[in-house]
Amino acid sequence: DTGVSQDPRHKITKRGQNVTFRCDPISEHNRLYWYRQTLGQGPEFLTYFQNEAQLEKSRLLSDRFSAERPKGSFSTLEIQRTEQGDSAMYLCASSGGGNEQFFGPGTRLTVL
């Protein structure tokens, strides 16, 4: 499968724990996006990388969230001290410079 992949697909954690998700974009795609999707809503932008540079973070993203893309390939999204409100589907998308963004299958986070 040469599409965008995400790991893990599901994560259940207890409130206060830290979690980390990984996204592998389509090879050679220089743009990478993280979105969050809650039930009944459209994906909501979190952050954007062009190569290894993080160029924008949503104002909705608290300081507990951090993302990296150290070599301009895969990216990680970490949530520290998780809260129940963090429960959502976390989607990664990549783009090769054209308009279309290709989405991964998402990581579903449940915070108990």
Place this chain on the structure above:
Amino acid sequence: GENVEQHPSTLSVQEGDSAVIKCTYSDSASNYFPWYKQELGKRPQLIIDIRSNVGEKKDQRIAVTLNKTAKHFSLHITETQPEDSAVYFCAAKETTSGTYKYIFGTGTRLKVLA
């Protein structure tokens, strides 16, 4: 920043009928409008898109129309089939921030009744 509104939130049609989903956007600088289909538990998949220099685009049973003056665009599905049942999201590509992120609508759950 950009804001996208989508209507209706749910839509039920009989198999073979047409379905229309409408979206409005706020930023006149937006120049690209994709439509995604998301089946339960699956990733959003692009089904059609339109650029701001085009008024209409068609791909088999699916078409999208864009009215730049009114800042709205619509998805049209003709001869609907049960496999068209899914949640559909419209989006607008925000250009002002330079990140080209998408701003999504809240989705339309389409049910095609056999």
